[in-house]
Amino acid sequence: MTILKKVCKKIIQFLCYMIFMLMISLFFYILFSIKVSLVISSFLIACTFGLLCYLIFRMIRSRGNFKFLFFKEISGGLSVSLLTLISFVVSFYFFSVNLIISTEFGQNLTIKEKLELYTLPLQTNNTSTTDYNKMKKDKKRATHKNVTIYYQNHEKELLPIIKDVLNKADQVTTDLFGPINDNEIDLILHSSTDELYEKTSLKQTIGYFDDPNDIIGVAITDLPSILSDEMPQSFYFSSTIMHEYTHYRLQAFVKEQGLYVYRIPLWFHEGVAEYVGMYNVDHRYFPFEEADFKKLVTHNDWEKFRLNDFDVYTQSYYAIQFIVNQYGESIIKTIIEETAKVNDFEKGFSTATGFTIEELQKLYVKDAKKQSLNKPANF
Secondary structure, three states, X not given: OHHHHHHHHHHHHHHHHHHHHHHHHHHHHOOOOHXXXXXXXXXXXXXXXXXXXXXXXXXXXXXXXXXEOOEEHHHHHHXXXXXXXXXXXXXXXXXXXXXXXXXXXXXXXXXXXXXXXXXXXXXXXXXXXXXXXXXXXXXXXXXXXXXXXXXXXXXXXXXXXXXXXXXXXXXHHHHHHOOOOOOOEEEEEEOOHHHHHHHHOOOOOOEEEEOOOOEEEEEOOOHHHHHOOOOOHHHHHHHHHHHHHHHHHHHHHHHHOOEOHHHOOHHHHHHHHHHHHXXXXXXXXXXXXXXXXXXXXXXXXXXXXXXXXXXXXXHHHHHHHHHHHHHOOHHHHHHHHHHHHHOOHHHHHHHHHOOOHHXXXXXXXXXXXXXXXXXXXXX
């Protein structure tokens, strides 16, 4: 019983030490930039790994007469080795998170944003359940530039259509953002909207872009209609690919500016994606339920309004169209560049456009109605 108590006591001590190390490291890293944090965590990994190897070597050589600082004998050697191992694991954890942040989210993060990202892997309820490897396992593959397309055999005739759409999306987004250092991305075809929902749990949608995994997914709503170029199914299919590819390109450009991807509010992301998805398409204005742009910042904000009869895609599209009508397409790139300079979207937006988000809210609907009167609808 005495031995058991000692073992339990040691385990509790080591757990307390790990929690202490996590808290100290968290406080330490949020005070520094991501680049500095990466360097520090790399240095600590090398030091703790080297020390761990040294301690194991000393224990083997000492044959029971181990001594390191105030740690003595085998029990002391095991204790200091475990403490060093915990320090190594904690350093490796923060190095991994810092590396992901630097490559996926940008450099200029606030303390609050870094705190959220550092603790995200520890929040089990945020773990994605989408198994993309399982989705791709039994599908055929075709490659077009930086995109690998996953499809079933009976969907093969869609490949020329998809490649043409990707070429158009590539051209339009390059015109908007300039040349981008492209990643390899996957495009998964889903046989229906039901299958898309079943595999991803995404509600009321026919497409998605998963940024961390560089994966686009598109549902085939009506294969014969798409192949025969019948409206509106053919248009929806092409427009969705354009929309989702724009998400990929826009986020890649935002990262190249050193910005945290979600420094740009979601209404702007979605508005630009819809603008490209609806490129050179004229349609009539229809009244819609409008939301406050300042309440369309995060993904949770967006889903809350999207699933409650607010036409947030149309609203965001009209907003971007209004800005482009005023200043030309280059304004999209300028807004992001100005945001990167001050690390604040509202300030960057105002500098680039000359008006605030509140003023945009009052102006864009009037412009949409006016533009609709001057142009006939395509369908």
